[in-house]
Amino acid sequence: MIQLSHVTKTFRSGRGQVKAVTDVSLSVDTGRFAAIMGKSGAGKSTLLNCMGGLEMPDGGEILCFGTPIHRLRAGKLSLFQRRHLGFIFQRGNLLSYLTVAENIGMPLTLNGIAGKVRDDRIEALLADIGLPSAATALPHELSGGETQRVSVARAIAHHPKLLLADEPTANLDTATGQRIVQLMRDLGQDHGCTIIMATHDREITDIADPIIGLKDGQVVREEK
Ligand SMILES: Nc1ncnc2c1ncn2[C@@H]1O[C@H](COP(=O)(O)OP(=O)(O)OP(=O)(O)O)[C@@H](O)[C@H]1O
Ligand SMILES: [Mg+2]
Numbered sequence: 001m002i003q004l005s006h007v008t009k010t011f012r013s014g015r016g017q018v019k020a021v022t023d024v025s026l027s028v029d030t031g032r033f034a035a036i037m038g039k040s041g042a043g044k045s046t047l048l049n050c051m052g053g054l055e056m057p058d059g060g061e062i063l064c065f066g067t068p069i070h071r072l073r074a075g076k077l078s079l080f081q082r083r084h085l086g087f088i089f090q091r092g093n094l095l096s097y098l099t100v101a102e103n104i105g106m107p108l109t110l111n112g113i114a115g116k117v118r119d120d121r122i123e124a125l126l127a128d129i130g131l132p133s134a135a136t137a138l139p140h141e142l143s144g145g146e147t148q149r150v151s152v153a154r155a156i157a158h159h160p161k162l163l164l165a166d167e168p169t170a171n172l173d174t175a176t177g178q179r180i181v182q183l184m185r186d187l188g189q190d191h192g193c194t195i196i197m198a199t200h201d202r203e204i205t206d207i208a209d210p211i212i213g214l215k216d217g218q219v220v221r222e223e224k
Contacts (some may be wrong), residue, residue: 002051002162002194003027007060009046009217020046020056030065031163032183033207036147036198038214043196047168047214051196052085052164053077065161082110083097086155086183086193088165092147094139101126101135107158124143125153147174149183156187160174163188165197174203181207 021043036044049055049154051062062070065084071078082086086107087093094103101122108118128133129149139147148168154165164183169177173194181197185187185207197208213221 001027001028001063002196003061003063004047004051005061007047007050007057007217009043009055009057010052019042019217021050022218024060024219025110026212028194028210030194031189031192032209033188034076034197034210034212035182035208035213037200037202038197038220039200042214044214044216048164048166048196052087052162054087076085082107083158084161086152086158086160086163088148088155088163088168090146090167090170091122092139092151094150094154094171096139098139099135100131100137100139100142100219103139104153104157107160111158114157118219121157125157129153129183139201141220143216144171145180148172149182152180152184152187154158154189156193159191160193163193163195165195167200169201174201177201178203 004027005025007021007024010019013022036047038044040062046055050057051064053072061068067080069077069080081105097107102123104122105118108121126135129152131146131149134146139218142150163184168178168184172180184195212219
């Protein structure tokens, strides 16, 4: 379970203080597929980043399967992220100089998974995402939808407990976007992974539960 209590994050920048997230308390049960919805600037990315330890909140608590992620120091935090978290961003985040297979294998290598186990898992993932012959392709040779399919495979390769996705379908047409979301959900379910996705897209939230609404950094409603 992911539990946030009274999480607050304020940025201090040239524009003065921006309260990106204000007193957010929520929980997502293990194995759920949650969506965070809200307009641009509502605080979706900031909240996801806090959940994954990419951003430190300035108040409140974040328990990620019992681990107080906001209190972990750098070394322990990166070990936790490497082992238990998967990230997918809006434009994918593939390394341009690595092939598709090498990108997918990256979290496996970081977790000490090598040899035939690693190779077999990459091959199975390439089949799962419908790109069995793309192993040696480079990211710039892929379409937007293909890039996001590879990003899903890479985010899930090491069977993380928590998958955080920040608008992974934002640059795709609706049909392709829905396929990516279904792929994420199916692969997540196969491995008992909890998924939290930020999105603008109303249609895509049909399959998400719970739906967490954010407005001006605050939870405005939780549906379903
Ligand atoms: N690093 C930063 N420095 C200063 N202000 C920031 C920073 N990151 C975000 N903000 C501000 O915090 C608020 C929330 O931003 P955030 O990126 O979380 O919104 P969002 O809901 O993800 O928006 P979008 O849908 O456009 O991605 C915005 O007002 C934004 O300008
Ligand atoms: Mg955002």
